[in-house]
Amino acid sequence: MPRKAIVSSPKRDLSRLEFHALTPGRWGDLEALFGVRGACGGCWCMTWRLARSEFNRQKGEGNHRALHALVASGAEPGLLAYAGDAPVGWCAVAPRESYPVLERSRILARVDDRPVWSITCLFVARPARRAGVSVALIHAAAAHATHHGASLVEAYPVEPYSEQMPPAFAWTGLASAYLQAGFVEVARRSRTRPIVRFETGVPTSRT
Secondary structure, three states, X not given: OOOOOOOOOHHHHOOOEEEEEOOHHHHHHHHHHHOOOOOOOOOOOOOOOXXXXXXXXXXXXXXXXXXXXXXXXXXXXXXXXXXXOEEEEEEEEEEHHHOHHHHOOOOOOOOOOOOOEEEEEEEEOHHHOOOOHHHHHHHHHHHHHHHXXXXXXXXXXXXXXXXXXXXXXXXXXXXXXXXXXXXXXXXXXXOXXXXXXXXXXXXXXXX
């Protein structure tokens, strides 16, 4: 099946976005969106899922295969945003325990013992940037987590230290986008890395 072209006219094509969980049938759309670099430097959205040594060893095609195997297993590791039939954005969202590297982080350590879903990556195609796609993806990710019973959604955005910060350094999203989407800051152990949360209203379950 041919891969769809990335949308090239944000003003015309981004007024109505649709969001779909990444399933095996949509794998080609993710490949089209990420391109040969796997979004950034061969990551393929595996940086929080693999030990650093393993991630570096299989950077590129190995990470590509690892994410594909995860999707083929039936897991839905995130959402794709579409403008028409073209994929324009990606958001990784899953229960926090799905991300072993995040669990080992000192700066992003758990705030408390409440069950939480985590948004760990936002990627928007270059022609669709600065058009509200990130905020829309955050809303959609929170709704997706809520649908799966999450009472709390958490994220780990970047607080830019300059207006010239390259997009590659903000792959967890900008703090301003999450605040616009209704998240609130609950912790900050680094000047540039707040932890933000959204309460879904679903009762907390510890079963």
